[in-house]
Amino acid sequence: MDAIFLQILNGLDKGGAYALIALGLTLIFGTLGVVNFAHGALFMLGAFCAVTVNKAITLSAKVRDESVTFFEAYKDVPYLEMWLGETGSLIIDWSIPISLVVAIPVMLGVGLTMERGLIRHFYKRPHADQILVTFGLAIVLQEIVKAFYGANPIPQTAPDLFSGTLNLGGLIGMDLTYPTWRLVYFIFSMGIIAAVFSFLQFTTFGMVVRAGMADRETVQLLGINITKRFSIVFGLAAVVSGLAGLMYTPILPPDYHMGMDFLVLSFVVVVVGGMGSLPGAVAAGFLLGILQSLASMTEVKSIFPGIDQIIIYLIAMIVLLVRPRGLMGRKGVMED
Amino acid sequence: MSNILEISGVNLSFGGLKALDDVNLTVKAGTVHAIIGPNGAGKSTLLNGIIGKLAIDSGSIDFNGKSMLGVQPHEINQLGISRVFQTPEIYGDLTLLENMMIPLLAHRDGAFRLNLWSRGDQQRDILEKAQHFLDDMNLWTKRDVSAGSLSRGDKRRLELAMCLSQEPKLLLLDEPTAGMARADTNNTIDLLKTIAGRGITMAIIEHDMHVVFSLAERISVLAQGHVIVEGLPDEIKGDPRVKEAYLGGAEV
Amino acid sequence: MAKSTITPRSDLTLFLGFTAVVLLMPLWLQPFGAAYPDLMQKFAIFGLFAIGFNILFGQTGYLSFGHAAFIGVGSYATVWVFKLMTMNVIPAMIFGVLVSGVFALVIGFVCLRRTGIYFSILTLALAQMSYNLAYSVLTPITNGETGLQLTTKDPRLLDTAMEVGSGIPPTNVFGIEMSAWDGLFGFYFCAVFLILGFYISIRITRSSFGSMLRGIKTNQTRMMYTGLNTKPYKLAAFVISGMYAGLAGSLMAAVDPLAGAERMQWTASGEVVLMTILGGIGTLVGPVIGAAVIKYAENIFSAIDKSVLVDLFSFMPDAIGSGLAAVTSLFVGKGWHLTLGILFMLVVIYLPGGIMEGIDRIKRRLVGKDHASNDA
Numbered sequence: 029m030d031a032i033f034l035q036i037l038n039g040l041d042k043g044g045a046y047a048l049i050a051l052g053l054t055l056i057f058g059t060l061g062v063v064n065f066a067h068g069a070l071f072m073l074g075a076f077c078a079v080t081v082n083k084a085i086t087l088s089a090k091v092r093d094e095s096v097t098f099f100e101a102y103k104d105v106p107y108l109e110m111w112l113g114e115t116g117s118l119i120i121d122w123s124i125p126i127s128l129v130v131a132i133p134v135m136l137g138v139g140l141t142m143e144r145g146l147i148r149h150f151y152k153r154p155h156a157d158q159i160l161v162t163f164g165l166a167i168v169l170q171e172i173v174k175a176f177y178g179a180n181p182i183p184q185t186a187p188d189l190f191s192g193t194l195n196l197g198g199l200i201g202m203d204l205t206y207p208t209w210r211l212v213y214f215i216f217s218m219g220i221i222a223a224v225f226s227f228l229q230f231t232t233f234g235m236v237v238r239a240g241m242a243d244r245e246t247v248q249l250l251g252i253n254i255t256k257r258f259s260i261v262f263g264l265a266a267v268v269s270g271l272a273g274l275m276y277t278p279i280l281p282p283d284y285h286m287g288m289d290f291l292v293l294s295f296v297v298v299v300v301g302g303m304g305s306l307p308g309a310v311a312a313g314f315l316l317g318i319l320q321s322l323a324s325m326t327e328v329k330s331i332f333p334g335i336d337q338i339i340i341y342l343i344a345m346i347v348l349l350v351r352p353r354g355l356m357g358r359k360g361v362m363e364d
Numbered sequence: 365m366s367n368i369l370e371i372s373g374v375n376l377s378f379g380g381l382k383a384l385d386d387v388n389l390t391v392k393a394g395t396v397h398a399i400i401g402p403n404g405a406g407k408s409t410l411l412n413g414i415i416g417k418l419a420i421d422s423g424s425i426d427f428n429g430k431s432m433l434g435v436q437p438h439e440i441n442q443l444g445i446s447r448v449f450q451t452p453e454i455y456g457d458l459t460l461l462e463n464m465m466i467p468l469l470a471h472r473d474g475a476f477r478l479n480l481w482s483r484g485d486q487q488r489d490i491l492e493k494a495q496h497f498l499d500d501m502n503l504w505t506k507r508d509v510s511a512g513s514l515s516r517g518d519k520r521r522l523e524l525a526m527c528l529s530q531e532p533k534l535l536l537l538d539e540p541t542a543g544m545a546r547a548d549t550n551n552t553i554d555l556l557k558t559i560a561g562r563g564i565t566m567a568i569i570e571h572d573m574h575v576v577f578s579l580a581e582r583i584s585v586l587a588q589g590h591v592i593v594e595g596l597p598d599e600i601k602g603d604p605r606v607k608e609a610y611l612g613g614a615e616v
Numbered sequence: 617m618a619k620s621t622i623t624p625r626s627d628l629t630l631f632l633g634f635t636a637v638v639l640l641m642p643l644w645l646q647p648f649g650a651a652y653p654d655l656m657q658k659f660a661i662f663g664l665f666a667i668g669f670n671i672l673f674g675q676t677g678y679l680s681f682g683h684a685a686f687i688g689v690g691s692y693a694t695v696w697v698f699k700l701m702t703m704n705v706i707p708a709m710i711f712g713v714l715v716s717g718v719f720a721l722v723i724g725f726v727c728l729r730r731t732g733i734y735f736s737i738l739t740l741a742l743a744q745m746s747y748n749l750a751y752s753v754l755t756p757i758t759n760g761e762t763g764l765q766l767t768t769k770d771p772r773l774l775d776t777a778m779e780v781g782s783g784i785p786p787t788n789v790f791g792i793e794m795s796a797w798d799g800l801f802g803f804y805f806c807a808v809f810l811i812l813g814f815y816i817s818i819r820i821t822r823s824s825f826g827s828m829l830r831g832i833k834t835n836q837t838r839m840m841y842t843g844l845n846t847k848p849y850k851l852a853a854f855v856i857s858g859m860y861a862g863l864a865g866s867l868m869a870a871v872d873p874l875a876g877a878e879r880m881q882w883t884a885s886g887e888v889v890l891m892t893i894l895g896g897i898g899t900l901v902g903p904v905i906g907a908a909v910i911k912y913a914e915n916i917f918s919a920i921d922k923s924v925l926v927d928l929f930s931f932m933p934d935a936i937g938s939g940l941a942a943v944t945s946l947f948v949g950k951g952w953h954l955t956l957g958i959l960f961m962l963v964v965i966y967l968p969g970g971i972m973e974g975i976d977r978i979k980r981r982l983v984g985k986d987h988a989s990n991d992a
Contacts, residue, residue: 063733149965155733156679160893161964163886167957175951292744292882299737334753341745345726348738352730415841441843453841455834458827466831467842469824475845478852483624483822530843 034206035321041210041279043317044217045071048272049294050301050309051224052265058241058304059261062147063155065162067269068291069169070135074270075282076173077134079182081127085120122187124277131274132267139266143259166287174284181281186212191278209278216275220268221310227264228306237261241304296344302354312355316340366428368393368534368565369414374423376406376413376589383409384420385589391534391582396556396566398576401586402610407569408450410586411538415447416440428533438475444533450542452519456512460503460522463511464494464529471530497529501555517548521555528559535559537568541575553578577601585609627818634814634901638807642800650912653799657871658911659904660806661864664813666891666903668860671817673889674898675826676853677833678728679736681885682743685723686858688750688880690716690865692757692764695875698787699770703873705787705794705805709866716862717855724854728847731836743882750877763876787873794871802871809867810904813860818900820856829853890960896972905971910956917952 049071056064088104108116119126146165150158185191186209193205228234240247240254247254273282280286293316301312322328324336347354369391376384383406391397399407412418414425416437425432432440441447455463468490473479485491498504501521506514511522520540527535540556541549553575560566560579570576576583577597584594587609593600600606637644641659645651665687672678693715697708727738750758758764787794794802820826828849831839839846869875878884887910895906925944929937947955967973 146965156677156736157964157968159679159733159736160889161961163889164957164961164964168954168961171951171954171957175954288883292740295737296741299734303733334749337748337752338745341741341748344741345738345745348734348741349726349729352734436845437840438843438845441841447841453835453838455831455838457834458830462827462830465824465827466839466844469827470843473824475843476848477824478848479824480816480820481823483819484824484827485622485822486624487824526842 031325031327032322035325036318037206038210039318039321040214040314041217041276041317042320043314044214045272045276045290045313046294046297046317047310047313048217048220049269049290050297050313051221051306052269053294053298054301054304054306054309055224055237055261055265055268057298058306059237060147060151060258062150063158063162064147065159065291066142066166066169067162067265068287068289068294069166070138070266070269070287071273071276071290072170072173072282072284072287073138074131074135074273075277075286076177077131077270078124078127078184078274078277079177079282081130082123082184085123085126124184124186124275127274128271131270135267135270136263138270139263140259142266143262147262148255148258166291170284170287177284179284181283183281184277186278213275213279217272220271224264224268225306233257233260293340296340298354300344300347300354302356305354305356308354308356316343319343366393367391368428369567370424370426371410371414372424374410374413374425375421376409376418377421383589384413387423387586387589387591389584389591389594391565391567393533393565394563395581396560396568396579398580398583399567399569399586400571400573400576400583404588405586405609406589407586408538409589411447411536411569414440414536415445441470441530442475445536446527446530446532446534447536448520448523448527448538448540450538452516452523454511454519454522454526456510458511459508460498460511460514461494461507463522463526464498464507465490467526467530468493493529497525500528501525517544517551520552524555524559528564533565535564535566537566537570539569539571541570541572549575622822627822630900631815631818634904635811638811639804641807642803648912649916653803655911655915656803657806657867658915659908660803660810661867661871662888662891662907662911663810663904664867665861665864665888666895666907667813667817668857668864669888670857670892670897670899670903671820671829671860672853672857673892674903675821675829675833676850678731678850678854679889680727680739680854680857681736681882681889682723682727682739682746683857683861683888684882684884685743685746685880686716686720686861687865687868687884688746688875688877689719690862691869691875691879692750692865693862694866694869695764695766695873696757698766698869698873699764699772701773703772703787705866705870709863709870712866712869713859713862716865717859720855720858720862721851724851724858728850728854739885740882743880743885747877747880747882750880758875758877760877763874765874787870806867806871809863813863814900814904821900825849825852890956892970893968894960894963894970896970897968899970899972902970902972909971913952913956917948917955920948 049067052070053064053067056062056067085108086106088106089110090102091105091110093101093103106116106120108119110116112119142165146161147158150161190208190212192208194208194211228238236247236254236257240257273286276282294313297312297316298309300316301308301310320336320340323332323339328335367390369389371387371389374384374387375382385406387406387410389399389410399410401407409418413420414432416432416435416439420433427440427443427445430443432443435443455466462484465484465487469477469484472490494507495504498507501524503518503522503525506518511519514522537556541552544552549572556566556568556579566579568576568579580597582594583597583600584591585600585603585606586592592609593603593605595603638660641656642651645656650656665683669680669683672680672683690712694705694708694712697711701707723739723742727735727742730738751760792801794805796802797804828839828844831844832846832849836846865875865879868879888907891906891910892903893906894909895904896902925941925948929940931937932940963970969976
């Protein structure tokens with residue numbers, strides 16, 4: 029019982045990542061009608077924002093290492109530590125939250141540029157073309173990152189405060205230790221999801237977006253300039269994805285390829301949840317994350333070896349065949 | 365004259381909305397039968413039920429005595445019903461000649477034939493027939509043109525040629541003159557008259573009364589999913605129930 | 617209007633021209649530095665893959681992101697025959713193609729229940745599942761990460777029956793080793809299949825079956841109401857393209873008897889999409905050209921490293937020269953994928969018909985507007 033509960037918890041952070049990426053994908057697909065194969069790359073770019081900020085903060089100088097006496101050894105001491113001492117180390121420790129602040133405008137900019145420069149011209153083109161051009165863009169983006177940062181994963185660390193483990197057992201009467209940051213990630217993803225939904229529900233802009241998702245033509249006929257809002261929606265989706273990737277870095281060391289890896293799974297999530305349904309995307313994300321986690325339990329694997337690798341695809345297949353509009357999809361979206 | 369199409373007691377509901385309510389309609393072979401009615405009366409729904417796009421809830425649809433319920437759309441076509449769509453449905457990326465070849469091949473070879481070998485452009489019989497039907501519509505000279513680049517009127521003629529090439533027993537037309545200007549409409553009327561003159565049974569949904577009264581030998585009036593009147597054109601002209609359906613009463 | 621320029625005669629010319637170009641590859645590829653058997657084999661193998669893929673994507677309009685799975689299946693099946701029966705590639709390849717055909721039948725039946733983006737995602741899901749199965753679950757059959765290889769302990773029943781000696785024998789065609797003629801035999805073996813596959817694709821495209829596929833791509837609804845059952849047509853196209861892929865996979869194993877799961881990843885499927893688009897989707901020759909260009913770039917481009925570039929620009933003043941070398945090095949060598957991605961995007965945006973469309977446009981400029989392309 030403990031083990032199952034632990035696995036459910038384990039699935040929550042991955043599920044959160046899936047949910048956030050799927051949320052962005054659905055926003056873009058539901059509002060703009062565009063299938064964005066570069067969405068995983070946005071996740072990756074967010075992660076590399078954290079890497080870049082970290083590199084900037086930890087710019088170091090070589091300083092004589094006094095503790096080693098029998099030869100001249102040097103160690104790297106970050107400038108911030110040299111100039112600001114304790115505060116400097118604190119800043120470095122909190123590099124991820126700091127990069128959060130930096131990443132928001134950066135990802136917004138990336139999203140707006142992508143939409144204005146490329147996506148906009150593909151609204152009227154068939155889905156296949158959209159897939160192809162965004163696929164190409166994803167390759168370009170990941171290669172650029174690879175050129176600058178190399179092919180190896182670059183581990184990032186969470187702030188000390190959140191780096192340990194928490195014993196959640198006390199709350200529920202079980203002995204359960206869980207890495208703090210993963211809990212933070214889960215809370216963070218719920219927060220973002222809540223923010224997005226509130227935005228859509230409670231602002232006029234959000235209302236127009238929701239209307240546009242339901243019936244783009246009518247909204248346009250009402251004289252509302254939907255295209256300007258498209259850029260902003262795309263930018264928003266980019267920010268969500270980027271931040272999801274950024275916060276995920278302590279859990280999974282970022283590498284240039286992570287975008288593609290998450291992309292496939294995210295599309296599967298979107299399909300299971302229902303293309304065009306935001307709550308569906310979120311629910312499916314968490315569901316599939318948890319299922320994948322449960323499937324990797326040794327007991328399960330002994331009955332069905334390797335099930336954890338294929339469970340998500342199996343479920344996607346079954347859903348697509350039995351209920352193509354997904355768990356919560358709207359009728360008529362992309363139906364035969 | 366036999367009944368080529370017999371629709372009786374047909375009901376069809378979408379969610380809470382009853383689109384077709386105990387519809388009874390008989391089309392006699394060799395005639396032109398028009399189906400008219402205000403918007404939302406259920407005309408298109410009825411047509412979709414006949415060609416197999418929609419499944420009806422209850423009732424029967426018999427074609428030449430054979431039930432069409434549960435029959436796949438392509439089989440319905442193979443049995444002899446052809447449909448002309450409201451917006452001409454043709455193969456836009458293909459040439460006119462290739463557009464013609466597809467229905468002709470379907471007519472000759474059936475719903476599926478794995479013929480990977482014989483060249484399409486060498487099939488004498490198909491090419492001759494294609495020429496015959498395209499000529500009929502004055503389109504043979506444009507046979508190598510991409511169908512998507514045709515004018516609306518030409519697309520309509522191509523679609524008719526494609527349907528006629530299958531020598532249908534019943535031709536269903538869904539508002540063939542929708543969106544057309546006067547001149548085009550008159551051309552279409554002449555065209556349809558010629559086709560009718562060959563003895564092909566036609567069922568036409570139309571809004572344009574000029575078209576209806578130029579062509580129809582019998583008219584059924586559909587309102588709120590039900591056939592309220594049926595009869596000869598002269599009978600329909602003066603019938604007060606028809607007027608009321610169009611002008612008075614609630615529009616669905 | 618200009619009369620259609622596609623005739624049996626023009627197709628024969630195209631076919632003969634293609635055959636000549638392929639058979640003479642060892643000659644005309646010399647100045648490009650590409651005339652070595654390994655690379656030329658790749659041209660042929662991936663050309664075949666792309667031709668088959670084009671039948672499903674270019675003709676029928678269904679974008680599959682999972683076709684690499686069939687390459688994998690073909691490879692594995694072929695290697696298993698090598699291990700169990702004989703090193704003679706002919707029976708092995710026949711088995712490989714048949715197995716991938718059956719596999720394609722099953723997968724196609726499942727995936728074709730949906731259209732458009734749903735279909736693509738289904739193929740993606742199934743392909744990734746197959747890859748994961750091959751990598752970590754079905755390891756008795758696939759040997760997982762290490763890949764399926766030949767060992768001296770393999771039974772090779774047919775061969776021992778005919779006493780072919782000990783050790784791991786090389787792959788052969790009824791006795792002639794694949795590595796004969798300095799490896800050129802292997803190339804010509806693949807080339808024969810490429811030429812055959814090209815011929816078959818011409819016949820399929822020009823047949824009434826081909827017309828139906830194009831009809832499905834353009835207006836599937838119309839087809840249904842014109843009395844055609846589109847399901848078997850789509851399935852047939854899927855299986856045919858799957859068998860082409862299986863043949864490519866079998867050839868891969870024939871020239872290099874091993875099989876690995878990485879061939880089945882969705883990114884490998886993405887590669888054939890690139891090849892087809894780059895070359896010219898829906899055309900006969902386009903996919904082969906696309907395959908050749910990408911494989912050439914992969915092998916040649918990616919081998920250019922900075923020192924070569926520095927040499928290239930050495931005639932310029934130092935600062936500019938090394939600057940240029942630094943910039944261009946981002947686009948070659950390990951960075952050639954970047955160039956590929958950019959090129960691909962440019963093609964999709966500006967020249968959706970690929971290289972064939974480019975050639976067509978140039979032809980029109982030179983010859984005049986009346987000259988229509990004689991390639992479907």
